[in-house]
Amino acid sequence: MNVFEALRASHDIQRELSEKLVQTSGDSAERRELFDLLKNELFAHAVAEDRYFYIPLMMTDSGLNITRHALSEHHEIDELLEQLTETEFNNPSWLAIAKKLCELVHHHLKEEEHGFFQQAGKILSESEKTSLAQQYLAEYKKYKRADKESLT
Incomplete structure (x- = not known):
């Protein structure tokens, strides 16, 4: 598995x-549960993605601009979650x-999958793509809430 496949799995969720x-x-159990699950998914994904996708890209001149834009959108998503x-x-x-959050998340994911990933694919070597996927998944799992089943 490469880093793009690993990221897409969370994108689908x-x-x-x-x-x-x-x-x-309204104030329903379903709304509370879905919000809690989405909030955790976005957090676990963003922490791991920032560390094991965007920071390595930021270290290259050609990856700097896409990284800045993506991190800015991560910040906007965080602000909406806080609201x-x-x-x-x-x-x-x-x-x-x-x-508004849903629209921003969909916009961000589309931009990543149809733009950033292609650019990053030219920057990262095949071994980096595999290594970053393993690191991303380990970090993602660390922040992904384990008691998800207890919410249902």
Whole structure:
């Protein structure tokens, strides 16, 4: 497995959770559970991706610009998650913020998969792609909440 395949696996989870989240309403157990799962998925993914994809790319001149842009979007996602955390689940603005988060997540993932990955593929060697995948997955699993099953 290379780093792109490893990242895409989490991307698929992020898409699914964010799409389900915006279909919820009010202060429901489903909304709370999906938000908790999405928040954890985004956090585990971003920590591992920053460390084992973007920082290595940042060390190259050609990877600097894509890295800056992606990290900026990670920050925007964090800010929206913080807003959602601080807003009551039954507040009408909660869903509007969640939709904005969903749109940003989808935009970011599309940009990564259809732009950043191609550029990074030219920068990283095959052995780096494999090594970074292993490091990413180990870090991702460290931050991925183990008690996910207890939420259902």
